[in-house]
Amino acid sequence: MAAGRELVVSFGEMLIDFVPTVAGVSLAEAPAFLKAPGGAPANVAIAVSRIGGGAAFVGKLGDDEFGRMLAAILRDNGVDDGGVVFDSGARTALAFVTLRADGEREFMFYRNPSADMLLTADELNVELIKRAAVFHYGSISLIAEPCRTAHLRAMEIAKEAGALLSYDPNLREALWPSREEARTQILSIWDQADIVKVSEVELEFLTGINSVEDDVVMKLWRPTMKLLLVTLGDQGCKYYARDFHGAVPSFKVQQVDTTGAGDAFVGALLRRIVKDPSSLQDEKKLVESIKFANACGAITTTKKGAIPSLPTEAEVLQLIEKA
16 A cells, blocks of 8 residues: 555445335335435445545446435535546436344345446546555446446556555345356455455355354455455454454444444444554554444444444544443
């Protein structure tokens, strides 16, 4: 990572989530829906900005009411939207997200195709990507062309300019043609990432083994990685670096909605890493950073919606001090 740079550039999809006004119902049973800005890479960018970091977003939105609203939300939250382009022929993506009684989510997507899928390599803001200390992305942008080629090119540009590459697959099975295609494509760029974060569900999906034991996690480790993380919901997080590994417990909170908790965790951790890159080699510093990220994720679950519930640095520190 180039010295002195602290910008986190997030690449991928930003969309509108429609969330039922009551929890614990199916989409068909929902009496009404609230619209909420979403999309994991955008959530990560806003999470970084909310705790005081520099963040930018690269992606494509529809040239429609929702697309313009989402770009304004990025700007209002201090995220550089210089990498956002608009498509006049495709709509901004929509996702209907049900909150079950236990706070977990189910998804139904409207993207056929949506604007985010149509980003081309020629539309990339190369100068913005080159300024990244960390370039963060998911796997949804790998599903279809031309966005897949744009994604791969953006990774190349960032890597050549000295950025760390951060990957959260953010598995959404419903968007892929098949489970096999999802697994193949998600793993197709695995070896290039410096930092990878998976959930326990994604760990099982990618390894085929229902276990979070070290020998299973190590199937996803690559010698080129600097950090591999497995998030365990309210149980905290396991971490694996080149010279050490361990686990950090989470914080006990009253969960309302888990939407965006993983993105809040990633954003907080990336912010800490760009502030002090030595934390990737120093276990004590890394554990403190993960503790901070766990607190960020925990707070996000205490309110509805991802972006409105992302905490400030003061809120995170307050939870850590109370624990």
